[in-house]
Amino acid sequence: MNKKFISLHHRQAIVATKHQKDSLLATVFSETLHWEFLPTPMIDTDQLGTFSGEIPRNLSPLEAAKAKIALLPNNTNATIFIANEGTFTAHPQIPFITADIELIYVYDSLNNWEFHTYHIDTEHSAFEKQFTQTAEALQIAEENAFPQQAVIVSIKKNGLIQKVWKGLQTTADLLEALRTVEQFDATCEKIISADLRAMYNPTRQTVLRRTAEKLLQELQTFCPQCETPAFLPNVTEKGLPCEWCGNPTYLVAKEISNCKSCGYTITKTHTHKANPMYCMHCNP
Ligand SMILES: [Zn+2]
Ligand SMILES: [Zn+2]
Numbered sequence: 001m002n003k004k005f006i007s008l009h010h011r012q013a014i015v016a017t018k019h020q021k022d023s024l025l026a027t028v029f030s031e032t033l034h035w036e037f038l039p040t041p042m043i044d045t046d047q048l049g050t051f052s053g054e055i056p057r058n059l060s061p062l063e064a065a066k067a068k069i070a071l072l073p074n075n076t077n078a079t080i081f082i083a084n085e086g087t088f089t090a091h092p093q094i095p096f097i098t099a100d101i102e103l104i105y106v107y108d109s110l111n112n113w114e115f116h117t118y119h120i121d122t123e124h125s126a127f128e129k130q131f132t133q134t135a136e137a138l139q140i141a142e143e144n145a146f147p148q149q150a151v152i153v154s155i156k157k158n159g160l161i162q163k164v165w166k167g168l169q170t171t172a173d174l175l176e177a178l179r180t181v182e183q184f185d186a187t188c189e190k191i192i193s194a195d196l197r198a199m200y201n202p203t204r205q206t207v208l209r210r211t212a213e214k215l216l217q218e219l220q221t222f223c224p225q226c227e228t229p230a231f232l233p234n235v236t237e238k239g240l241p242c243e244w245c246g247n248p249t250y251l252v253a254k255e256i257s258n259c260k261s262c263g264y265t266i267t268k269t270h271t272h273k274a275n276p277m278y279c280m281h282c283n284p
Contacts, residue, residue, distance in 0.1 A: 003226065004226055004227050005111055005113070005222075005223075005226055005227040005228045005229065005261065006110045006111050007227075008033055008080070008108065008219060008229060009033055009034055010033075010034045010035075011033070011034075011035050011036070011078075011079050011080045011108075011110075012035070012036050012037075012038055012076075012077050012078045012079060012080065013025075013029065013035040013036065013037050013038065013078055013079075013080035013081075013082060014037070014038045014040060014072060014076055014078035014080070014081055014082070015037065015040055015082045015083070015084075016040065016043060016045065016065075016068035016069045016071060016072050016081065016082065016083040017040055017043075017045060017068070017083070017084065017198075018040075018042070018043060018044060018045050018046065019045075019197045019198045019199050020198065020199045021084055021198050021199075021208065022037050022039070022040055023037075024198065024205055024208060024209060024212075025037070025082060025084075025208075025212055027209070028209060028212040028213055028216055029212070029216060032216060032220070033216070033219070035080060038076055038077065038078050040072075041072070041073055041076075043068070043071040043072060044071070045068045045071065048064050048067050048068060049064065051086075051088070051195075051196045051197065052152050052154065052161075052164055052166060052193070052195075053154075053161060054161050054164060061085040061087055061101070061103045062085075062103060062105060062116060064083075064085045065083035065084065065085045065103055065104075065105035065116065066083070066105060066107075068083040068085075069081045069082075069083050069105070069107060078109075079108060079109045079110045080106060080107075080108055080109075081106070081107040081108075081109065082104065082105070082106055083104075083105050084102065084103065084104050084105075084198075084208060084211075085102075085103045085105075086100060086101070086102050086103075086196065086198075086204060086207075086208070087100075087101045087102075087103075088100055088101075088124060088126040088196060089101060091120065091122065092120065094122075097122060098124060098126055099120050099121060099122055099124070100120075100121045100122075100123070100124040100126070100203075100204065100207050101118060101119070101120050101121075102118070102119050102121070102207055102208055102210075102211040103116055103117070103118050103211075104116065104117055104211050104212060104215050106215070106219075111228075113228065113261075115215075115218070115219070115229070115230050117211065117214055117215045117218055118211075119207070119210055119211035119214050121207040121210060121211075123203055123206065123207060124203055124204070124207065125144065125145060125149045125194045125196075125201060125203040125204070126193075126194050126196060127140075127144050127193060127194050128191060128192075128193035128194075129191070129192055129193070130189055130190060130191055131190050131191075131192055132186070132190065134175070134178040134179075134181070134182060137153070137174075137178055137181075137190070137192050138171075138174070138175075138178075140192050141174060141192060144194060146174070147169055147170055147171065148202060149194055149195070149200070149201055149202065149203065150166075150167050150168055150169045150194075150195035150200035150201065151168045151174065151192055151193065151194060151195055152164060152165065152166050152167075152168065152192070152193050152194070152195045153165045153168065153174070153177045153178065153181060153190075153191070153192050154190075154191045154193070155181060155184050155188050155189070155190060155191075156188065156189040156191060157187065157188050157189070162184075162188065163180070163184075165177035165180075166195055166197075167195055167197070167200050168195070169200065218230045218232060223259040223261065223262060223264050224264065224266075225259065225262050225264040226259060226261050226262040226264065228259055228260070228261040228262070231257055231259055232257060233255035233256060233257045233268070234256070234257060234258050235255075235256040235258060236252045236254065236255050236256070237252070237253055237254040237256070238250050238251065238252055238253060239251075239253040239254075240252060240253040240270055240272075240273070240274040240278075241253070241273055241274060242273065242274050242276055242278070242279035242281065242282055243273035243274060243275060243276055244276045244279065244282045245276075245279060245281050245282055247279060247280070247281050249274040249278040249279050249280070250278060251274045251278050252270065253269065253270055254267055254268065254269050254270070255267070255268045255270075256268075
């Protein structure tokens with residue numbers, strides 16, 4: 001008999017962040033799973049890489065999330081450890097648009113169990129533009145929802161960042177940064193971009209909340225045998241029969257959920273038929 005999973009309900013949780021993501025995640029997980037979020041001690045997750053590029057991120061998003069959790073002290077009462085990593089990159093299915101890909105990773109120390117989920121969203125406020133004049137920078141900022149979304153101003157020379165002003169949220173702060181920028185000569189690249197850190201970026205907060213809600217749903221599907229959460233289809237088989245001729249198509253015919261803890265497996269076979277537009281015979 002396999003060991004039963006200790007319930008995720010009523011746990012103390014901690015978020016490995018320096019960007020105030022705990023209150024946002026608390027709104028998603030407190031009510032349903034009754035997680036009590038402990039205050040995050042001072043940790044410097046920036047050493048693992050920054051959006052603004054002064055510190056490159058050499059780890060994959062999943063590795064970076066795990067490394068953030070490793071920065072937390074061992075003496076908290078938390079049994080749930082959470083980290084998030086956002087990436088702004090080409091959309092995996094629609095390469096010509098930028099997507100915000102958010103990862104949330106959870107480690108449960110009571111069960112020695114880990115899980116992560118990705119959410120891909122086309123809503124984002126990422127931009128990066130070069131400018132020469134202060135007025136131009138102000139206009140770019142305005143076109144990009146400043147001051148609701150904070151901006152970053154930076155100076156680059158030969159591709160290397162010389163100076164950076166982050167978290168600019170007011171016109172006064174932006175102007176002050178731009179006054180210093182004016183003193184740099186034309187051999188420098190002057191750049192204005194979105195501050196994508198969660199606390200400075202309402203759009204990212206929205207996407208992060210969607211990611212957390214997806215994770216919450218996944219955590220509420222359980223293996224019928226050992227009660228391990230996130231019992232989700234992890235294998236698919238193609239071959240859904242065509243509605244007209246009955247030949248197999250490339251559409252998914254079976255979804256298999258396979259419990260990684262106890263091996264319990266459920267196969268869900270689709271009973272509907274494929275639209276002939278997906279059939280090699282009827283619609284070549
Ligand atoms: Zn199981
Ligand atoms: Zn057919």
